[in-house]
Amino acid sequence: MNEDMMTQVERNPQAHVQGDARGTARGTYMVHTLGCQMNVHDSERIAGILEDHGYSAATEAQRESKDVDVIVLNTCAVRENAAERMYGTLGLWAQYKRRNPHMQIAVGGCMAQLDREKIAQRAPWVDAVFGTKSIGALPHLLDEARLSGQAQVATGTAGTGFASQLPVSRASDTSAWVSISVGCNNTCTFCIVPATRGRERDRRPGEILAEIRSCVAQGVKEVTLLGQNVNSYGRGYGDRTAFSRLLRACGEIEGLERVRFTSPHPAAFSDDVIEAMAQTPNVMHQLHMPLQSGSDKVLRAMRRSYRTKKYMEILSKVREAMPDAQITTDIIVGFPSETEEDFQQTMDLVRQARFQSAYIFEYSPRPGTPAAAMEQVPQEVIRDRFNRLHALQEEITAQCMHEFEGKSVEVLITGHAGKKDEQSHRVTGRERTGVLVHIGVPEGYALPQVGDVVTCTVTRGAKHYLIADPDVQAGQVYAVRHK
Numbered sequence: 001m002n003e004d005m006m007t008q009v010e011r012n013p014q015a016h017v018q019g020d021a022r023g024t025a026r027g028t029y030m031v032h033t034l035g036c037q038m039n040v041h042d043s044e045r046i047a048g049i050l051e052d053h054g055y056s057a058a059t060e061a062q063r064e065s066k067d068v069d070v071i072v073l074n075t076c077a078v079r080e081n082a083a084e085r086m087y088g089t090l091g092l093w094a095q096y097k098r099r100n101p102h103m104q105i106a107v108g109g110c111m112a113q114l115d116r117e118k119i120a121q122r123a124p125w126v127d128a129v130f131g132t133k134s135i136g137a138l139p140h141l142l143d144e145a146r147l148s149g150q151a152q153v154a155t156g157t158a159g160t161g162f163a164s165q166l167p168v169s170r171a172s173d174t175s176a177w178v179s180i181s182v183g184c185n186n187t188c189t190f191c192i193v194p195a196t197r198g199r200e201r202d203r204r205p206g207e208i209l210a211e212i213r214s215c216v217a218q219g220v221k222e223v224t225l226l227g228q229n230v231n232s233y234g235r236g237y238g239d240r241t242a243f244s245r246l247l248r249a250c251g252e253i254e255g256l257e258r259v260r261f262t263s264p265h266p267a268a269f270s271d272d273v274i275e276a277m278a279q280t281p282n283v284m285h286q287l288h289m290p291l292q293s294g295s296d297k298v299l300r301a302m303r304r305s306y307r308t309k310k311y312m313e314i315l316s317k318v319r320e321a322m323p324d325a326q327i328t329t330d331i332i333v334g335f336p337s338e339t340e341e342d343f344q345q346t347m348d349l350v351r352q353a354r355f356q357s358a359y360i361f362e363y364s365p366r367p368g369t370p371a372a373a374m375e376q377v378p379q380e381v382i383r384d385r386f387n388r389l390h391a392l393q394e395e396i397t398a399q400c401m402h403e404f405e406g407k408s409v410e411v412l413i414t415g416h417a418g419k420k421d422e423q424s425h426r427v428t429g430r431e432r433t434g435v436l437v438h439i440g441v442p443e444g445y446a447l448p449q450v451g452d453v454v455t456c457t458v459t460r461g462a463k464h465y466l467i468a469d470p471d472v473q474a475g476q477v478y479a480v481r482h483k
Contacts, residue, residue, distance in 0.1 A: 026054035027069030028062055034085065035076025037262060038197075039109055041177040041226055043074045045135055046108060048167035053139040057169065066096045070104045070142060077110035077192050081364065086111045090123040097125050104128070104142055108135065110196035113155050114368075120151035131155030132197055136166055174222060174414060174451045174483075176215040180208050180246065181227040185236075186265070189303050189370040190332065190363065193228060202233055205246055213253055221451060221483070222258035222412060223250070231264040231273055244276040251280035257453070258412065259283045260434065263290060263330075267305040269314050278321040285322040286434040289314070290330035291358075294349030295342035298335050302371070308349055315353055326356040326400075326433035333389055334363040334382030336374035343385050350392060356400045356435070357464065358393045362386050394463070401461030404435070408477045409466070411437045411454045429454070431466070440469035442478050451483035 029050045033043040047057065050070065058068045071093060075086045090107070097103050106128040107119050113131030120126055128141035133156030141152040170176055183198040184191075212223050225246070227233060234242020250259045259282050264273070266289055277283050289311075293299050296307045318325050331346065350358065362382045365372035409431035425441045427448050439456055441447055448454050457476035460467040470476035 026050075027056075028058040028067075029055045029070040029072065030058045030063050030066075030068050031072045031074055032089070033074045034082075034089075035074070035078065035109065037177060037224070037226055038179075038228070039074050039076055040171070041179055042109065042132065042135060043072075044168050044170050044177065045166040046072055046074060046138060047169035049136060049138060051169050052167040066093075066103075067100070068103065070106065071096070072106045072108060072138075075107060075109035075111035077114055077196055077366070082111055083115070086119075087122060090119075090126060094123070094125045104145065106130065106138060106142065108132075108138070110192070113196040114192070116155050117153055120153060124151070126151055129153045129155065170220075172414060173219055174412060176212075176220045176223050177226055178208060178211055178215070178223045179203065179226045180230060180233050180243075184228040185232070186229065186305070187303050189301065189374075190335065190366065192366045192369055195368060197228060200228065200232065200236060202236055202242075205242070205249070208246065209249055209253070212250065212256065216253060216255045219451065219483070221256070221453075222260070223256065225250075225259065225261040227261075227263075229263070229265040229268060230261045231270070232268045235268065240270065241272050244270070244272040247273070247276040247283050248280050251282050256282055258432070260286055262288050264288075265306075266290075266311050266314060271317065274314075274317050274321050277318075284432050284434065285325040286328075286432075287318060287325060288328045288330075291349070291353075292330060292332050293335060293338070293342070294331075294346030295338065298338050298342050301337050301374070302332075302335060308345075312349070312352065324433065326435065327353070328357045328359070328434075329353070329355050330359045330361065331389065332361050332363050333385045334377040334379075336363070336371055336376055338363075338377055338385075343389075347389060347392060350389065350396070354396055354400070355393065356433075357397050358389075360386060360390055360393065398461070398463060401435075401463070401466060404458045404461050404466050406458065408455055408457050409435075409437060409468070411439060411456065411468070413439075413448050413450055413452045413454060415450055427454070436465040438465060438467055440467075442470060442472050445478065445480075448480050449483065453481040453483075455479045455481075 031043045031046050033039050055070060062068055073089055076082055093105055097105060104127040105125060107126055108130045110132060112119060112129050116129065119129050127145035128138060130138050130141060134154040137154045141154055145152045181200055181202045183200040184193050185200045215223060231243045233246065250256060291311060292302055292304055294308055299307060315327060411429040411431050413427050413429040415428060425447060426438055427441065428438050431437050439454055456468040456478050457470040458466045459469045470478040472478050
């Protein structure tokens, strides 16, 4: 799941905080997250370690006005123009510090891991820079910066522990991210992740399951297992069935209603994982599996260790075992050496695969990656191809959404969808395959609470979400299972 797939609550670990946070020992903080679910997971740990050291999360009003004592930018290096996005945000934040000289600004995440001291040089108003391997050092860095008046930098070179072992302040009371591994052993020519996250390392299964049980004991109903290549779990120590057995073990945890995972790698996707998904009741029939290109020539240039035939065989097996499975993907257009013929092969594969949605990226070179040194496709060609592929996928997505109309779905309520929802008697959540659903509560029914499960009839498939305004009198379904 990347940034576009997440709701505001899922992206912002402190968005659910209410009340007045003033009067705390160390002051208030907020974390602004850029990037993927890995960064969101890290932001929850950043929040947790700050709270463990006496800080309190800012209220919504304090976040909006930036009236906080510590503001943290958790950065991404994967998205287009990542550096410009980071420095642009920091430039905006400089005015907040001029207004409040006691405010401290910290920069973490993948760009911090890459740029290190350069950030403090280009943005001298920054107080602390910490990389993906140095989250636990943040409170100390802030203290040192406060005493010395100088920016403090700690990015680490080798991770000995996992961020998951740090204190946590979760964004949701009902859903949790659980990391099962960090890093990546692949050598994709476009990707900077191995440089920012390091080599792949797996957590012990007992540690993972203990964290999940702890989450469930605190009221969590849904977990998403995270890994850069989540289905490679266990292969580093020779256990090729470790991930499927982990999924089955999750099915034995009482009170855990839903299990998701992201993102698997096609090269490591095995039949035992498909069987575990189909046979474990609380493992959702939802699969986000990056394709990147529908051209085998481009896949070779990307150093992606699979070809389109294998990819389509996996999709066929998944849909045979789980006819209701919803499959999403990532695609890069305009990769160096991509011809119009290569692009048409991607278009053809998308027509065949019928992804529920695809997250399409215009290729942009990342300094330090092999692809950055290759001959680049002109930007106007990339933009044209993006527009054509996006239009095709939008058409397919709309058809997928319309197929839900008239069907009953089971929705785990995560909150209100917008500022006017309380007045309009509307709630929001995700159905079992991950699609966002906005539910109009029938007249005379109480508003469901976060954590409740609502079974309802879908009345309209919108562009990227579903609307359920069931007419109970006409026989449409509306039922609530309270948490």
